[in-house]
Amino acid sequence: MNRFFAFVRKEFYHIQRDRRTVLILFGMPLVMVILFGFALTNEIKNAQIAVLDFDHGQHSQRIIDRLLSSGYFRLRQSLTSYRDIEATFRQGHVKLVVVFPPNFTNDYAHDGLAQVQLLADASEQNTAISLTNYATSIIQSYNNEQNPPNAASPLQISVEPRMVFNPDLKGAFVFVPGVMAMVLLLVSALMTSVTIAREKETGTMEVLLVSPLSQLQILFGKVLPYLLLSFLNGCIIIALGIFLLGIPLNGSLLLLLAETLLFIFLSLSLGLLISTIAETQLVAMFASLLLMLMPTIFLSGFIFPIESMPRALQFISQIIPARYFIDIVKGIMIKGVGLGYLWKETLVLVSMSALLMGISLHNLKPRLE
C-alpha cells in the first residue's frame, strides 16, 4: 500500500510541475463554461427588427411597444410598403419584420380576430425560429391580458408551447451539462491515457513493470489523482453553472454528484482502454479526440439536437456516453427529477463502465508484448 501511495504522490508531482496540465485542468472548465454559457448561446438579445404598420392603431402600437421593451428586439427601421421588406432583409441587419395589416385594431376590437404576420430571415434558421417564437409569445401574452378570463379567444396566431423547461430558450441550460460532459471526458480520459503513454515513451514503463508494482497498481495509481481532480472540476463547473449562469438546481445535489462520479469513472475506463492500445502520447491524444471529443460535441445532443440528426447518426448517438449524462444532468438540475426517472440512463452508464473496465483489465499485460 505504501508503494501505491508513493506512486500516487509521484503522479501529483507530474501534474503540479507541468504547467500545461494545470492550465488544462483548471483553465479549461472556466473558459468553456464562460464561452458556452455567455458567448455561444442560441439566446437572442437586441435583435434588430423592422415594423410595417398599415394600421397605426392603438393595439398595433401597444404590441410594438411590448416587443421593443422586451429586451429581445430593437427597432432598426419602420417600413412603409411590402416592397421594402426584401430590400431590408438583403442589407442583413434586420432579422425579423412584423407586419400589421390595415384595420388591425378595428378587427381586433370588433371581430375579436386579427392577424399579425412575422417574417424572419431564415438564412440563419436557428435565429429565425427563436425570433418568431419570442415574438409570438410576446404577442400571445398581450392577447391574454386583453381577454377577460372566460372570453372566447381572438388573435389568430398559433403558438406551440415549446421549451416547457426553458421558456426563454436560455442557452446556458443546454450548454452547461454538455460542457460538463466534455470537460470531464477530456480531463479523465485524455489525460489518463496521455500520461500512461508518456511512461511508455520515456521508457519508465519498462522500469515500473520490472518493479514489484502490479500492473493494476500502476494503472490505479494513474487513475486516482485524475479521479480526484475530475471530481473537483465537476464541482467547479456545477458551481459556475448555478452561481454564474443562474441555472437552477431543482433536484438533489447528492444525486448529481453521484452521477458525476459515475460519469468520471466511465471516462477513466475509456482512458485506460485507450492507454492499453496507444504507445505514444500523440496516438493517445488523437484516439481520445477522435473517439471522445468529436462524438461528444456533435452526437450527444450538446450542440445539435439528436431529433434532427439523420437516422444513422441518431443510431450512433446511442453509444455516446455523454448523451446519457447530459440527460441526467438536465433532469436533475432543471426538471428536478430523481432516480425514479433517470434509472434507465444511469443503468446505461453503469453497464458501459463495467464493459469498458472489463475490456481494459482484460487487455492488461504484465509484460511489454
Add this chain to the structure above:
Amino acid sequence: MDAIVIDNVSKAYGSTKAVQTVSLSVKPGELFGLIGPDGAGKTTLFKILVTLLRPDEGRATVVGRDVVKDFRALRSLVGYMPGRFSLYPDLTVEENLSFFATVFGTSIQANYDLIREIYVQLEPFKDRRAGALSGGMKQKLALCCALIHKPEVLFLDEPTTGVDAVSRKEFWEMLQRLKERQLTMLVSTPYMDEANRCDRIALMQTGQILAIDTPSGVEHLFRKPLYAVKAAETFRLIQDLRKAPFTQTCYAFGEYLHLTTEEGTTPADIDRYLRERRHEHVTIKPIQAGIEDSFMALMQHG
C-alpha cells in the same frame, strides 16, 4: 548454481529473428559483457532476462527462477537499467531515488551503503530535476535507482552509450567496485574497448553468439598473421591492399590498417608490393590481435 542460465533462447519480431538459439551462463559474482553492434539482439535478450518479454523458444533462469513462470518473484530480485535514460525528468534526483526505493519496498537509508560511493557525487544536485543533469550524472542516478533495492543480479543495457569518455571510465570503475561486493552483473556495450573490463564476454551478432570467453581468450581465438600498415595515402592504400593476392582481410583501425594475410607472407612481401605501387612513408609491423580483430574475423566466418 549459475546466476544466469540461458538455454537455447529464441525470439522473433514478425519475420525478424532478434535472438536465435542463444545459450550462455553467468556465474555468481561475475561481471559478464555482451558485446556487439547495434541490432545484434542484446536489448531483446536483456528484456527476456528481466521478464519484460517471453522467449519464443528455449528457457532462461535468473538466480534459479524461471523468467516466464516465476516472473513476479524475480522482479524484486533483479535491478534493470534500460538503454534509454528511464527516470522521471520532472522529478528531482532525490525524488526519483526515493520513489524507486519505496516502490521496491525499501528506503534510501536502508541500502545507503550500497549506493553511497555513487550517490555522494550526486548529492550536491539532489534538488535538481533529473532532466537537467548531464549525461554522465543521469547514468549515475539511473545506476543508483537500479541498485537501491539491493538486487542479486544487475542488468545494465548499454549504460555507457552517449556518455563522454571520462564518465565512461568512471562508470566502469563503479562497476568494478560493485563486483567486489559479489554482485552479479550483465552489461551490454557496442564498444569493444570496454570488453577488457569484463570477467568474461560473449560476442553477439544478428541474434547469434559468435564466441564466449575471457577477453584475452577471445583475442587468442585469432590465429592468423596480423599486421598494422600505414602509408601517406590511406584511401589508395586500402584499395591496393584489398586487391593484393596475399590479402585475406583489410580494415581501417584508427590511423592504421589491420591486414591479415595468407600463411607465409612476410612483411618484406607486403613492402615490395606497396613500393611497386609507389606508396610513400610505408610502415608495416606485426601486431597482437585485439578483441575487435577477433570480432571482425568471427563475423567473416559466421
